[in-house]
Amino acid sequence: MTEKVMSYRDLKVWQKGIELVKLIYLLTRDFPKHETYGLTSQIQRSAVSVPSNIAEGQTRNSTADFQRFLFIAQGSLSEVDTQIVIAQELGYLERAKGQDVEARILELRKMLYALINSLPKK
Numbered sequence: 001m002t003e004k005v006m007s008y009r010d011l012k013v014w015q016k017g018i019e020l021v022k023l024i025y026l027l028t029r030d031f032p033k034h035e036t037y038g039l040t041s042q043i044q045r046s047a048v049s050v051p052s053n054i055a056e057g058q059t060r061n062s063t064a065d066f067q068r069f070l071f072i073a074q075g076s077l078s079e080v081d082t083q084i085v086i087a088q089e090l091g092y093l094e095r096a097k098g099q100d101v102e103a104r105i106l107e108l109r110k111m112l113y114a115l116i117n118s119l120p121k122k
Contacts, residue, residue, distance in 0.1 A: 008058035013111040017051030017073070020104055024080065027101065031092045039092070043083040049076035050108065063119050070116050074109065081105050 008014045024047040031040045050073045057069025084101050087093040 008055040013115055014051050014054045016108050016111060017054055020108060021047045023101060027093060027097060039083060039087060043080060046076050046079035046083060067116055067119055070112055074112050077105055077108055
């Protein structure tokens with residue numbers, strides 16, 4: 001039996017999104033200070049956008065709106081993924097730490113895809 005979702009906070013994908021945000025904030029603490037308003041800020045904003053869009057979409061009045069916001073969350077996740085690669089290429093992030101983030105991103109991407117496909121079609 002499936003439990004009814006009462007709030008976006010009940011969604012595992014939202015919870016995993018919050019975990020990703022916390023991880024990104026921990027990792028970016030060690031980025032160079034001159035990147036504070038550059039890559040550091042951008043990757044943090046992209047990460048925050050993932051669970052934020054899931055939450056906003058879930059509270060909308062229609063399935064189509066929810067789906068649209070889930071697609072936006074996927075886009076933000078792709079931004080985080082790209083910014084992780086950039087951070088690695090610039091030497092701001094060790095490969096091992098980057099691989100951990102990439103694994104979490106892949107898990108979130110799969111969860112978003114599954115949620116989108118589970119929504120009732122028009």
